[in-house]
Amino acid sequence: MAENGESSGPPRPSRGPAAAQGSAAAPAEPKIIKVTVKTPKEKEEFAVPENSSVQQFKEAISKRFKSQTDQLVLIFAGKILKDQDTLIQHGIHDGLTVHLVIKSQNRPQGQSTQPSNAAGTNATSASTPRSNSTPISTNSNPFGLGSLGGLAGLSSLGLSSTNFSELQSQMQQQLMASPEMMIQIMENPFVQSMLSNPDLMRQLIMANPQMQQLIQRNPEISHLLNNPDIMRQTLEIARNPAMMQEMMRNQDLALSNLESIPGGYNALRRMYTDIQEPMLNAAQEQFGGNPFASVGSSSSSGEGTQPSRTENRDPLPNPWAPPPATQSSATTSTTTSTGSGSGNSSSNATGNTVAAANYVASIFSTPGMQSLLQQITENPQLIQNMLSAPYMRSMMQSLSQNPDLAAQMMLNSPLFTANPQLQEQMRPQLPAFLQQMQNPDTLSAMSNPRAMQALMQIQQGLQTLATEAPGLIPSFTPGVGVGVLGTAIGPVGPVTPLGPIGPIVPFTPIGPIGPIGPTGPAGPPGSTGSGGPTGPTVSSAAPSETTSPTSESGPNQQFIQQMVQALAGANAPQLPNPEVRFQQQLEQLNAMGFLNREANLQALIATGGDINAAIERLLGSQPS
């Protein structure tokens, strides 16, 4: 045994009691022994005095492994080492190996069944655990005001600067608690158009780390996600709340039938823990427990509480949908292998993706959300919190990396369908715009109250201008200029609302551009378009704007003028853009037998060039 004449003085403040086991009395100066600490992933060697206590040993370990001592569990020879023990006590000598387990604080996936909310079937009760105790009404409209207690209310509770994701989760809770709201959200045309893009959905879903973990455990999910047909079908279903409910019901029925099959109950249970539980737990970890966690017979519990299922803001399939859905999909794999009935495969798959789609769909705003957005805009701090939320960042990042995706999303905004010219304008600007959004300067500017105020002033000025000299700005959206930054902008007013550029809600895949607030006429409630449709054109002006709030009028005006010109139908020729853009698709549609060019075009525009969706649209609109 290598003896280190230790005289380098024991740095340890307190000597552990020299264990007197065995005959050898501990020498006056403790020997330094080398102990290997092994985790499942790594291995490190530590030199410690042999009479250290376990506590001291853990301290050294915690530094190297970058964890806290109370997260460390040391095991030697099959025993857990307690802090007050000494190494010698356990016989840990030089050259031996101790096993280490680092406990993670927050279990990402639900491993332990949390019976906390076993009885809570209604998420309304689950929504209260959050410190927001203001009467949170779950009605649709008060949602904006009541649910988060109005963000202003929250700040009064001292929550204003807290983790925005908490707010978000609360919002989600509220959302899920209210079926009517869900319905509203689903019916939001923007939501629907967003859902019509399977690629988008898939990306969103995949980007979520929890989802990724889930996929790791369950490859079936990734298959589902990657299957465009299923995705599309799911999205279709997600768009149609009534259809969704039908499907849920069917699945519930199928599940209960499954139970009666010998071995079916176990299969159900497996399904439950397979996908549903982790997803639920992941989605609900902020919501105060998984109401179904302790449920063995998950099938029956899947039913009535669907709307009250919470959902995670990040693209994660809606647990509400999955209870029957994911279970079914898991069933497919297990039951087919076990041979028990499995006529559910197709519906299962759809169900699962429905969940996914539904989940994302619910993100979008509703009238209630509008007021919420408004409140948020009034509180710039929130914007910053929002922006700094990690998932938002990742969303923005993924968006900026994938300009097509962003383009699609923006294009899907109903706003654009009305104004294809604008679309064209926006497109090239998108990447730049997205870059901007990521620009920390922009972000900090956005959170700068003065900057925001200045922007608001600009907007107001524009508004005035619009009313005073409408001819000058026929369809200009003041919100655009400011909207770009997604700063808190007041209602746009009479101008064509290019809409609340992106819901504040970070969950929007596009990013929190900040609500322009409930805008005027056609303002689609939730335009997520990455940072506002009209944003891009002004985006380049934005940075200079935000950085020098006091002197933005100049560049801004220029841009405004540019935009005005662009928008003024007089100058720009009636762009055949849609036709040109969709030339290829139109041809395909023609070949398929859809001879009504006008209708085709409209369908294509509405679906953003998605042929399949356009076809369905066309089919849906035909009388036969």
Add this chain to the structure above:
Amino acid sequence: MAATTGSGVKVPQLVEGQKGVGDGTVSWGLEDDEDMTLTRWTGMIIGPPRTIYENRIYSLKIECGPKYPEAPPFVRFVTKINMNGVNSSNGVVDPRAISVLAKWQNSYSIKVVLQELRRLMMSKENMKLPQPPEGQCYSN
């Protein structure tokens, strides 16, 4: 002293347990270091990642009977676990259900048993079984 039966296997086991072999996911040692009979052992299995047992530490008691290593040891979970082959009320591992115990060979060791149990945790049939809350132990 005439080494207790089977010590030819047990002592190396002891040494191995202390050295910590393998990937650091199982550990074992004498329950009582003074135990000269080398019959009562404690083992520990660290739940494999990506299973429901992930990050949990399972403690076991292993008793090597007089016929060990000709006969398999008697294994019992101390930490509550839900797994096929483990009695859910007292944690006893059913020797007929675990292949290394059922088809025990005298070249096997405690390490093998622990590693096999851990491997079983990763099997499809076990890896997702809902588990009792962490830290609970069987009462006996």
